[in-house]
Amino acid sequence: MTWFSYFLACTKSPGVPDKDFQPRDGEWRRWCIKCDAWKPERAHHCRKCKQCVLRMDHHCPWTYNCVGHGNLPHFMRFLAWVLISTSYCLYHVSLRAIDLYKSRRLPAYMVPKSEIVMTVLLLPVLFFIMLTITLLTIRVLINVFNGQTQIEVWEIERIDSLVRRGLVQRVDFPYDIDPFTNFVDAFGEPWTWFWPWGPARGDGMHFEKNEAADDGAVWPPDHRDQSPPSPRSRRQLQTETPTLGYEPAVTRYRVPEWRRNISREEDFFRSDQWENFEGERLSDFGVDMDTVSPGGSFRDAINSSRTTSRASLRSNSVEHDSDDENVPLGHYVINE
Numbered sequence: 048m049t050w051f052s053y054f055l056a057c058t059k060s061p062g063v064p065d066k067d068f069q070p071r072d073g074e075w076r077r078w079c080i081k082c083d084a085w086k087p088e089r090a091h092h093c094r095k096c097k098q099c100v101l102r103m104d105h106h107c108p109w110t111y112n113c114v115g116h117g118n119l120p121h122f123m124r125f126l127a128w129v130l131i132s133t134s135y136c137l138y139h140v141s142l143r144a145i146d147l148y149k150s151r152r153l154p155a156y157m158v159p160k161s162e163i164v165m166t167v168l169l170l171p172v173l174f175f176i177m178l179t180i181t182l183l184t185i186r187v188l189i190n191v192f193n194g195q196t197q198i199e200v201w202e203i204e205r206i207d208s209l210v211r212r213g214l215v216q217r218v219d220f221p222y223d224i225d226p227f228t229n230f231v232d233a234f235g236e237p238w239t240w241f242w243p244w245g246p247a248r249g250d251g252m253h254f255e256k257n258e259a260a261d262d263g264a265v266w267p268p269d270h271r272d273q274s275p276p277s278p279r280s281r282r283q284l285q286t287e288t289p290t291l292g293y294e295p296a297v298t299r300y301r302v303p304e305w306r307r308n309i310s311r312e313e314d315f316f317r318s319d320q321w322e323n324f325e326g327e328r329l330s331d332f333g334v335d336m337d338t339v340s341p342g343g344s345f346r347d348a349i350n351s352s353r354t355t356s357r358a359s360l361r362s363n364s365v366e367h368d369s370d371d372e373n374v375p376l377g378h379y380v381i382n383e
Contacts, residue, residue: 049132051243052125053110061115062101062251064090071253075265076272081338083275087252088266089222091198094335101251104187104196106333113333116251120234124243126184133180137173144170191233194223198332202267204323209269209316218268219259228255267318 064087070076077086082099086092091103093113102116114122144166150158190200199220209215223229231237232248232255239245319339322328330336 048243049125049128052121052128055121055243056107056114056118056125057110057112059112059118059121061096061103061113061119062117063098064101064252068252074253075270076274077270078273078275079338080276081335086338088254089196089199090252091333092335092338093333094330094337095333102196102254103198103332103334104190105198116247116249120240120245120247123184123187123234124241124245126180126187129180130177130184133173133177136169137177140166140169140173191229192226193220194229194232195220198329198334199266201323201327201329201332202318205316205318205321206268208321214316215268218264218266219257221256221260221264221266222254224255224257 064082064084066084068085068087070085070087074088078084079086079092079099081092081097084099086099087101089102090099092099093103093106095106095111096113100113100115102119104114104119106113107122110122110125112118143162147158147163147166186197190197195203199222203220206215206218210217224232234240235245235247318329319336329339
């Protein structure tokens with residue numbers, strides 16, 4: 048079952064948005080410039096998988112697959128089976144190690160040297176696997192208990208840093224309903240938790256929210272709605288991409304020149320710049336940073352309406368070419 052669950056964790060899709068997905072009224076809006084489609088809430092574009100992943104948790108190098116809405120139950124069952132099998136092996140190897148220790152005074156020819164060597168090698172390896180997988184399992188369970196993904200935990204730490212510095216007001220996380228509902232949303236109905244093909248609940252594109260959402264809260268609270276690039280912007284990207292040395296189908300997006308080297312404290316906490324105490328950035332979880340909007344000043348973004356006027360964006364930026372005004376933040380291409 049360990050290898051079977053590992054196979055499912057590697058091969059099952061983490062979930063991708065429907066091609067005709069449209070945000071509902073009242074939902075925050077984000078446009079993925081790589082998929083050229085609307086991005087559902089809690090979804091992120093993975094730079095490894097080259098697609099938007101529903102309720103993306105992280106990109107796992109051990110499964111070479113993203114962990115998201117579609118395969119989180121398989122990933123969790125894989126961790127559980129690893130713990131069970133490792134515990135069983137560690138138990139019997141430990142018993143053998145005790146027997147070998149008790150036989151230390153016997154003549155050398157009575158104790159196979161191969162058993163001594165394998166026991167000495169396996170004990171630390173099994174203990175290391177047990178420790179790391181246990182910590183990872185606890186981490187995933189705590190996140191699910193709170194209704195969060197690992198990316199959202201990172202975002203919460205970033206927002207808490209802003210709150211401590213008085214840059215934003217505290218906003219409750221809108222997807223934390225209650226522990227049981229959180230577990231069911233992530234792992235499916237309880238009677239499917241131990242079923243090898245048990246799926247998560249829901250479509251991964253729309254989620255139940257708590258009272259914080261009723262007050263107009265969105266996550267992250269410094270989010271700004273993003274719209275599709277204008278036809279002029281699309282033509283500009285298509286014509287300028289070959290001059291940058293990239294293939295036409297692989298368009299690279301970067302922060303525009305007028306947004307670079309800005310030293311304001313608010314900009315240090317942008318999603319594309321901030322890192323937590325462990326030194327983790329959003330890109331460390333597999334998120335394609337080319338699809339992350341750099342945003343603007345936090346002082347004008349928090350608890351504002353879901354759409355930000357162009358005049359507000361201009362007031363928080365330096366002077367820039369008027370041709371850029373038709374290109375949304377995060378949709379810029381290097382122009383060197």
